[in-house]
Amino acid sequence: MEEKELVIIGAGPAGLCAAIEARKKNIDVLIIDENIKPGGQLFKQIHRFFGSKQHMAGIRGITIGEKLLEEVEKLQANVWLDSTAYGIFGNRIAGVIKSRKKNVTVKAKAILIAAGAVENPISFEGWTLPGVMGAGACQTMINIHRVLPGKKALMIGAGNVGLIVAYQMLQAGIEVKAVIEIMPKINGYMVHAAKIKRFGVPIFLSTTILEASGKNEVEAAVICPVDQDYKPILKRTKSLDVDLICIAAGLQPLNELLCQAGCQFTYKPYLGGNVALHNENMETTIDGIFVAGDCSGIEEASTAMEEGKLAGIAIAEKIRKRKWDDEKLEVRNRLNDFRIGTFGEKRKISKMEIEKEYYEKVKN
Amino acid sequence: MKKLRIDETLYIKTPGFLSEQRIRKGPVAIIECTQDIPCNPCETICPRKAIKIGLPITNPPEIDEAKCSGCGLCVLWCPGLAIFVLNYNFDKIRASLTIPYEMLPLPGKNEKIKCLDRNGKYVCKGKIEKVTPPKKNSRTSLITFSFQKKYFNTVRGFKK
Ligand SMILES: Cc1cc2nc3c(=O)[nH]c(=O)nc-3n(C[C@H](O)[C@H](O)[C@H](O)COP(=O)(O)OP(=O)(O)OC[C@H]3O[C@@H](n4cnc5c(N)ncnc54)[C@H](O)[C@@H]3O)c2cc1C
Ligand code: SF4
Ligand code: SF4
Numbered sequence: 001m002e003e004k005e006l007v008i009i010g011a012g013p014a015g016l017c018a019a020i021e022a023r024k025k026n027i028d029v030l031i032i033d034e035n036i037k038p039g040g041q042l043f044k045q046i047h048r049f050f051g052s053k054q055h056m057a058g059i060r061g062i063t064i065g066e067k068l069l070e071e072v073e074k075l076q077a078n079v080w081l082d083s084t085a086y087g088i089f090g091n092r093i094a095g096v097i098k099s100r101k102k103n104v105t106v107k108a109k110a111i112l113i114a115a116g117a118v119e120n121p122i123s124f125e126g127w128t129l130p131g132v133m134g135a136g137a138c139q140t141m142i143n144i145h146r147v148l149p150g151k152k153a154l155m156i157g158a159g160n161v162g163l164i165v166a167y168q169m170l171q172a173g174i175e176v177k178a179v180i181e182i183m184p185k186i187n188g189y190m191v192h193a194a195k196i197k198r199f200g201v202p203i204f205l206s207t208t209i210l211e212a213s214g215k216n217e218v219e220a221a222v223i224c225p226v227d228q229d230y231k232p233i234l235k236r237t238k239s240l241d242v243d244l245i246c247i248a249a250g251l252q253p254l255n256e257l258l259c260q261a262g263c264q265f266t267y268k269p270y271l272g273g274n275v276a277l278h279n280e281n282m283e284t285t286i287d288g289i290f291v292a293g294d295c296s297g298i299e300e301a302s303t304a305m306e307e308g309k310l311a312g313i314a315i316a317e318k319i320r321k322r323k324w325d326d327e328k329l330e331v332r333n334r335l336n337d338f339r340i341g342t343f344g345e346k347r348k349i350s351k352m353e354i355e356k357e358y359y360e361k362v363k364n
Numbered sequence: 365m366k367k368l369r370i371d372e373t374l375y376i377k378t379p380g381f382l383s384e385q386r387i388r389k390g391p392v393a394i395i396e397c398t399q400d401i402p403c404n405p406c407e408t409i410c411p412r413k414a415i416k417i418g419l420p421i422t423n424p425p426e427i428d429e430a431k432c433s434g435c436g437l438c439v440l441w442c443p444g445l446a447i448f449v450l451n452y453n454f455d456k457i458r459a460s461l462t463i464p465y466e467m468l469p470l471p472g473k474n475e476k477i478k479c480l481d482r483n484g485k486y487v488c489k490g491k492i493e494k495v496t497p498p499k500k501n502s503r504t505s506l507i508t509f510s511f512q513k514k515y516f517n518t519v520r521g522f523k524k
Binding site for chain 1: 396399402421443484485503
């Protein structure tokens with residue numbers, strides 16, 4: 001068994017920022033990620049991010065990723081890539097398949113779970129046909145692997161992910177036949193919708209998918225308007241000639257490892273579903289197990305980075321038995337600055353509720 | 365099926381949209397961003413402090429018609445691709461629009477194009493006047509194209 005002070009599972013923005021802060025405080029850090037390159041979602045985000053100067057606004061995700069990697073390298077954190085953490089056992093022990101070959105157990109003083117999120121599927125007739133995939137999967141294929149998963153596409157869901165990925169599909173040379181949204185209005189920002197509208201992509205509201213049809217792969221999508229009760233109006237169906245159907249129906253925290261560690265959860269719809277209870281230091285109900293980023297509630301890369309920093313500092317405090325209150329306060333202020341607006345405000349309230357529920361549970 | 369439509373009148377009278385009087389005077393930024401997005405690079409990047417968002421940063425951007433020179437820096441940096449520079453006086457009969465462009469291949473100077481409205485519908489013919497390829501690693505190009513003056517509030521994109 002190997003021993004480390006801090007094991008971080010997931011090298012996305014949250015995990016990398018936590019590693020940077022912990023390394024600055026001289027903590028012995030090991031980062032584990034199943035991919036061959038660290039960065040999590042950042043390297044497929046070729047668009048500029050919203051935000052303010054403190055949140056690296058106007059910079060593309062991919063550029064933010066490069067900056068974080070540079071810093072992690074400079075601070076000499078250990079990184080195991082192509083390695084999957086499959087379990088958390090007993091007293092903070094992580095089970096890892098290292099480089100797809102060797103089963104290794106690592107004992108740590110603290111474990112940070114920053115494993116990100118998983119896309120919500122929706123099911124309809126033919127949804128298992130090749131050519132139906134998550135919007136995030138399509139984004140990985142076009143922006144990271146540079147493979148076109150199709151030539152003519154339908155995007156399901158007009159939230160920010162659906163709208164942004166539809167735009168990136170246009171950039172990759174895919175013809176986007178339509179974006180459909182079951183709600184009577186789009187859930188994403190108008191500026192993102194306007195970007196694809198200008199290229200002539202129609203966005204159909206109050207519309208759902210009935211069927212993906214085709215023999216061995218997707219050859220068409222059957223779409224249909226819905227009434228006020230979201231029931232399909234069957235006599236008005238329409239068939240679209242597509243070979244790719246992307247689903248952007250939201251994300252939920254990737255909770256397996258947290259479950260296995262024995263963490264307690266609460267249901268928070270504005271944060272993507274079941275979320276591990278955690279306190280203001282990102283520590284879960286299990287001593288020494290921390291959580292950050294999309295894993296602690298679906299938000300954004302900017303908040304994932306700040307939460308990662310917060311966890312990194314708090315973990316260093318715990319291991320070194322010291323206090324860095326000023327630094328934590330700065331990070332918390334930036335988090336609060338970011339959790340505003342239509343989307344942010346609801347998440348801020350959910351986060352406050354989580355903290356409260358955490359203390360109710362931990363006290364009992 | 366009900367389509368989302370972006371109406372021509374949607375942005376008129378919003379804080380990022382100037383009076384027709386100012387537009388007729390010469391190059392100026394047109395900002396089509398009206399929701400409470402936590403975002404403000406347009407405000408920080410403007411060398412003339414012509415865009416105001418203030419606090420909280422979810423305020424929609426407001427443009428000061430006296431200060432903006434139409435330099436186009438904010439167009440390049442806006443993550444929403446929501447800012448354009450409109451030059452109503454490009455020449456006697458034509459206006460020009462400068463837009464952020466993230467598609468390849470880039471169009472060539474003097475290329476004939478089809479001008480589109482906010483919904484991607486054909487409006488009129490136009491011509492590429494200037495192509496500014498990405499500087500350093502910004503990865504955004506600026507394209508300036510011209511079209512008949514009367515469509516200044518209609519045209520927002522183009523296709524080849
Ligand atoms: C289309 C799209 C657009 C977005 N746009 C923006 C935006 O404009 N601005 C913004 O701020 N945010 C944006 N986001 C959100 C942002 O990308 C995420 O919130 C952020 O990446 C979350 O960071 P994270 O570190 O928590 O997780 P991730 O980036 O998902 O990283 C988690 C990592 O952990 C790895 N992992 C998981 N489980 C294991 C395991 N068992 N063993 C080993 N490794 C594991 C994963 O492979 C992954 O590499 C967008 C997201 C999408 C999908
Ligand atoms: S065009 Fe130039 S001067 Fe005008 S608002 Fe944008 S950055 Fe400022
Ligand atoms: S930079 Fe663009 S998206 Fe951000 S507030 Fe300004 S106009 Fe809106």
